[in-house]
Amino acid sequence: MTTNEATTYPQSPRTKVNRRPDRIGYDVAAVHAVLDEGLVCHVGYPNQGAPLVLPTLYVRVGEDLYLHGSTGAGLMRFPDETLPICVTVTLTDGLVMARSWFNHSVNYRCVVVRGDATLVTDPDEKMAALTALVEHVALGRAADSRPPNRRELAATAVLRLPLREVSLKVRSGSSKDDDEDLGLPFWAGVIPVETVFGPPEPDSDLPVPGYVRDYRR
Amino acid sequence: MTTNEATTYPQSPRTKVNRRPDRIGYDVAAVHAVLDEGLVCHVGYPNQGAPLVLPTLYVRVGEDLYLHGSTGAGLMRFPDETLPICVTVTLTDGLVMARSWFNHSVNYRCVVVRGDATLVTDPDEKMAALTALVEHVALGRAADSRPPNRRELAATAVLRLPLREVSLKVRSGSSKDDDEDLGLPFWAGVIPVETVFGPPEPDSDLPVPGYVRDYRR
Structure with a gap:
């Protein structure tokens, strides 16, 4: 796990923006808050000569993002040791209706992470990432379901993207x-x-766990 | 506007999938339904040697998608006549809790559109696309706000991506x-x-219009 003592991410040529600099930030705590609230990211990677963008689950552990998938998934077939990817997490907060079309906008918080992903090969790191993924979806679920067996672990690939080239873009407040x-x-x-959850639709006669009944994020 | 008499999109080498073919579809009506329900897409495009993924509004008009942005935005600075992009619209419908970690899943509907985007240069097509964009955000809003003036139009770029290489991936139902x-x-x-809307936060003393008060999509 990479850790980070700094309070802001450094700007890189690829995360610096020229437009609307008032909306861009690099604050580590604010970036973590968006990544931890979000559920699904959109990952972009090169595929057949052009970018391909797919939704997938992710989790932040310290200063790394982890994504998982079938070992047969396109994203997990690394032609080289590293893969240049972009992971974007967007939380939509409001539709901004201005008096002019031009000033219409959307309130949102969006984290963009760019960099070179690597496949996780260490079994302990892989298991820790999968545990964190389940916990990211529902806190308490990892201990309340069956962990992967050897066959399932072998069929699952995990990639790591360090939080190095990171930016946060935010639009909030009233119409302008x-x-x-x-x-x-x-x-x-x-x-x-707003995104709302529940009530749960059970496929089981067991009592609904508290973390399901009161699910929020 | 491109129209489409077929009921399914043809499979291309870039939209055919080998994994979970049971979840993939090419039905035109189903694709349109997801695109029309969604609000924000994630667009991937090449930027400084790697894919960049950003959220943005979009609208479908017939068999074309339109995206807009500032003429100064990176996405709108076409180095060539066409730009290879990917537009992905994801609707998240449920968190699927299985008894094993491995069978946990997400219910979702996701449309992926790949292809070469072009900038819209015809003023009528541009104005029609912007009208459709405003109406996509809130039906009835285009007539109830001020259209762009010449300066605003000059500052706004619109790109078109035809719905040619299109796929829809769906996971629904109970845990397996x-x-x-x-x-x-x-x-x-x-x-x-579920995504829920309102109640509206007014920046105006005028009565709240019906399409705002009863907003849904």
């Missing part, structure tokens, strides 16, 4: 209109967007 | 456990995931 538009006869404001 | 795991003392089932 040009002064000359404020008198237009159009409503303006924000429609909040 | 191995038979020998069914007796394990672990709860199994699905936690539904």
Whole structure:
């Protein structure tokens, strides 16, 4: 596990932005908060000569992201020792309705992580990553379900992407209109967007565990 | 606008999958339904030698997707006439808790569109795409806010990606456990995931329009 004593990620030529610098941040705690709240990332990687973007689960452990998949999955077939990927986690918080089309926007928090992924070969690190993945989906679930056997472990690949080239983009708050538009006869404001969970749909007669009944993130 | 008389998208070497073919489809109506329900896509494109994945709004018009952005945005700076991109729209429907870690899963619907994007240069097509974008965010909003002026139009770029290489991946329903795991003392089932909207946060004294008050998608 990589650790990080710094409070901000360094800017790299690939994470620095020229547009809307007011919306970009590199704060380690804020990045962790988004990564820990999110559930599904979108990972981009080179495939047949062009980028391919797929959704998948992920988890942060210290200063590393872990993704898993079938050993037969395209993402896990590393043609070289490292694979240049981009992992993006987006939380959508609101639809911003301005008086002009142009100033319409979306409130969101988005972490972009770029870098070279490597396959995890150490069995202990792989098992720790899979445990963390299950716990990321539902805290308490790893101890309340069956861990992988040897066959299942062999069929599962895990990749690691260090949190080195990282940026956080945030838009929040109310609509922002040009002064000359404020008198237009159009409503303006924000429609909040939220992800909600449950009630659970059981495939079992056992009592519903607390971490399922009260699921939130 | 490209139209499509076929009921399924043809499989291409880049949209055919070898794993879990039971979860993959090419049905035009099902693809349209996901694209029309979704709000934010993740677009992947080559940037500084590696894929970059960013969230952005999009809209489907017939058999084309349109994305917009500032003319200064990286995605809109086409080094060549076409840009190889991937647009992915994911709707997360549930967390699937199986008795084994290995059989945990996510219920989702995901459309992946690959292809060569081009910048829209025709002013009528550009204006139609922007109108559709506003209407995709909130049906009825285009007529209830100020359209772009010449300066705003000049600052906005729109790209088109035809729906040619398209696939839809779906996982739905209950948890699927191995038979020998069914007796394990672990709860199994699905936690539904839903996106909810509102109540609106006004930045205006005008009455809240119906399409905002009753917002859903």
